Amino acid sequence: MSGEMKNLCVVLVGTRNPLNVGAVARAMSNFGAMELRAVRPYEKAWREAKSAVGAGELLARAKEFTDLAQAVADCSLVVGTTAVGNREMKHPLRELEEAARLIGKRMKTGRVAVLFGSEKWGLSNEDLSYCHWSMRIPTRVEHRSMNLGQAAAVVMYELGRRGRITTEAAEGPQRTQRRGEKPKRAGLKASATVKKAERGKFAEMEPVERIGEALLEALRKSGYIAARGEATAEEKLRRMLRRFLMHAADAEVFLGMVRKILWKLEEK
Amino acid sequence: MSGEMKNLCVVLVGTRNPLNVGAVARAMSNFGAMELRAVRPYEKAWREAKSAVGAGELLARAKEFTDLAQAVADCSLVVGTTAVGNREMKHPLRELEEAARLIGKRMKTGRVAVLFGSEKWGLSNEDLSYCHWSMRIPTRVEHRSMNLGQAAAVVMYELGRRGRITTEAAEGPQRTQRRGEKPKRAGLKASATVKKAERGKFAEMEPVERIGEALLEALRKSGYIAARGEATAEEKLRRMLRRFLMHAADAEVFLGMVRKILWKLEEK
Numbered sequence: 001m002s003g004e005m006k007n008l009c010v011v012l013v014g015t016r017n018p019l020n021v022g023a024v025a026r027a028m029s030n031f032g033a034m035e036l037r038a039v040r041p042y043e044k045a046w047r048e049a050k051s052a053v054g055a056g057e058l059l060a061r062a063k064e065f066t067d068l069a070q071a072v073a074d075c076s077l078v079v080g081t082t083a084v085g086n087r088e089m090k091h092p093l094r095e096l097e098e099a100a101r102l103i104g105k106r107m108k109t110g111r112v113a114v115l116f117g118s119e120k121w122g123l124s125n126e127d128l129s130y131c132h133w134s135m136r137i138p139t140r141v142e143h144r145s146m147n148l149g150q151a152a153a154v155v156m157y158e159l160g161r162r163g164r165i166t167t168e169a170a171e172g173p174q175r176t177q178r179r180g181e182k183p184k185r186a187g188l189k190a191s192a193t194v195k196k197a198e199r200g201k202f203a204e205m206e207p208v209e210r211i212g213e214a215l216l217e218a219l220r221k222s223g224y225i226a227a228r229g230e231a232t233a234e235e236k237l238r239r240m241l242r243r244f245l246m247h248a249a250d251a252e253v254f255l256g257m258v259r260k261i262l263w264k265l266e267e268k
Numbered sequence: 269m270s271g272e273m274k275n276l277c278v279v280l281v282g283t284r285n286p287l288n289v290g291a292v293a294r295a296m297s298n299f300g301a302m303e304l305r306a307v308r309p310y311e312k313a314w315r316e317a318k319s320a321v322g323a324g325e326l327l328a329r330a331k332e333f334t335d336l337a338q339a340v341a342d343c344s345l346v347v348g349t350t351a352v353g354n355r356e357m358k359h360p361l362r363e364l365e366e367a368a369r370l371i372g373k374r375m376k377t378g379r380v381a382v383l384f385g386s387e388k389w390g391l392s393n394e395d396l397s398y399c400h401w402s403m404r405i406p407t408r409v410e411h412r413s414m415n416l417g418q419a420a421a422v423v424m425y426e427l428g429r430r431g432r433i434t435t436e437a438a439e440g441p442q443r444t445q446r447r448g449e450k451p452k453r454a455g456l457k458a459s460a461t462v463k464k465a466e467r468g469k470f471a472e473m474e475p476v477e478r479i480g481e482a483l484l485e486a487l488r489k490s491g492y493i494a495a496r497g498e499a500t501a502e503e504k505l506r507r508m509l510r511r512f513l514m515h516a517a518d519a520e521v522f523l524g525m526v527r528k529i530l531w532k533l534e535e536k
Contacts, residue, residue, distance in 0.1 A: 023415060023417075023418065026414075026415055026418070027414075027415070027418050029408070029411045030405075030407040030408060030411050030412075030413075030414050030418075031407060031408065032408045097429065137298075137425065138428070138429070139298040139299060139428075140297070140298060140299065140300045143297045143298050144298075145298075146294075146295075146298050146421070147291060147294055147295070147417070147421075149291075149415070149417065149418055150291065150294070150295050150298075150417055150418055150420075150421035151421075152418075153414070153415075153418035153419075153421050153422050154421050154422055154425045157405065157422045157425070157426075158425075160406070160407075161365065161406070215525070218529055219525055219528070219529070221532065222528045222529045222531070222532040223528070223532065224524075224525060224528040224529070240518050240521065240522070243514075243515060243518055244512040244513065244514060244518070245512065245513045246511075246512060247511055250508050250511055250512070253504075253508060254508070256492070257483070257487055257492055260487065260490045260491070260492040261486055261487070261490045261492070261529060261533070263490070264489065264490040264491065264533060265529070265532060265533070
């Protein structure tokens with residue numbers, strides 16, 4: 001089993017059925033993904049699943065969050081899962097195999113979150129606005145909707161399979177970066193240069209979310225956003241910033257810029 | 269979905285839990301395998317599964333057998349599944365991926381049976397004696413045993429995946445995008461949706477450069493950049509914006525934002 005699976009986070013959003021929580025945990029353990037998080041799970045389901053016989057350490061350590069932004073704050077790539085076929089998607093939709101290839105690459109250098117929505121509704125558009133892109137298991141057109149535990153098993157299998165294929169094979173362009181290396185503070189103003197190795201590391205979601213908040217505020221102050229369009233604008237801005245694929249050091253610099261601009265606007 | 273999946277027969281031997289029978293049927297339907305057979309199922313489990321709400325045609329048509337030989341009589345290849353690792357196997361054991369390749373080939377010309385044993389004991393040595401060989405899903409050594417419904421889903425997925433690979437050529441994700449196509453105006457404010465084709469296209473350098481200029485000006489006005497550090501800052505900003513990998517439509521939106529902010533700063 002590939003060591004990179006330890007960088008995978010499975011995030012359940014609004015899960016209702018304790019059996020499904022248990023099934024997801026079991027599939028994770030089968031394929032070596034050990035970090036489970038839940039956002040607003042049905043309280044009873046969550047308690048039952050955690051206390052089930054044989055639930056094991058993985059479920060015992062599983063964490064609960066009240067909002068999705070917090071649940072993915074330390075991840076540099078966030079991927080939603082969907083059964084949707086041709087509904088107009090607001091951001092890129094990849095088939096599992098291609099998705100697993102990209103996730104596998106990213107897991108080499110940082111934490112990746114894979115989101116599963118509720119059994120009934122899947123992920124909402126708001127949930128999806130926290131994702132860089134979505135993926136889909138290629139099923140029969142006549143029967144797209146998979147059971148949650150089974151979908152998780154298939155995703156874990158494909159990620160594990162990828163890991164085995166790619167660990168020995170040629171690695172991507174970020175080969176030089178050393179694991180666990182902390183990015184140093186680097187600013188446009190400061191003399192520090194953004195080194196190649198650091199740049200290779202993608203930004204986690206927490207600074208990106210903060211950029212979004214500051215930029216939104218600046219846009220509000222500038223009159224770019226009309227009051228009535230605010231919710232939509234916020235969601236669209238969130239999606240856009242995730243498409244930028246920011247590197248960690250850049251996100252820091254960029255956040256500094258936006259904040260400075262915001263302060264200036266607030267002086268007025 | 270590959271047409272060859274119609275030549276796949278899933279055979280459950282001694283299954284005890286109706287939920288598992290239902291889960292196997294669901295995964296089969298998801299991936300286009302429609303022929304389910306059961307050998308000596310627990311009578312009650314079988315009845316319950318067949319009568320479950322939404323069980324559908326696949327379960328309605330599922331046949332029951334009293335012995336395995338009959339259940340696989342019309343198949344030209346019979347493959348057992350096992351969670352066993354290195355226990356002395358009486359015949360060849362293949363990992364799922366390799367197994368799926370061989371099964372896929374065989375499904376082109378004849379019927380193939382894939383057997384799943386009972387939840388508790390798996391397939392007996394006698395059951396395995398009806399198999400040409402066995403296959404195993406590559407799981408973590410510490411946690412080999414998979415849930416039946418999940419194992420079936422993974423096997424169906426891998427067989428379907430194989431089918432697709434060999435029937436069509438692998439398609440690239442953004443193949444439809446045409447080069448040189450002009451991006452249309454799309455804004456956060458405007459109602460225009462960012463269409464798929466446009467989003468796939470990366471921004472040209474000209475709008476990115478304009479973003480850089482406007483942002484630099486805003487940073488100057490905000491006091492982020494000291495006069496003496498300007499040249500370096502400009503270059504660093506330019507590099508950073510290029511690392512963002514902006515899509516064409518996003519670059520346009522972003523330029524609009526930065527300009528609006530800049531105008532507001534200039535009002536002062």
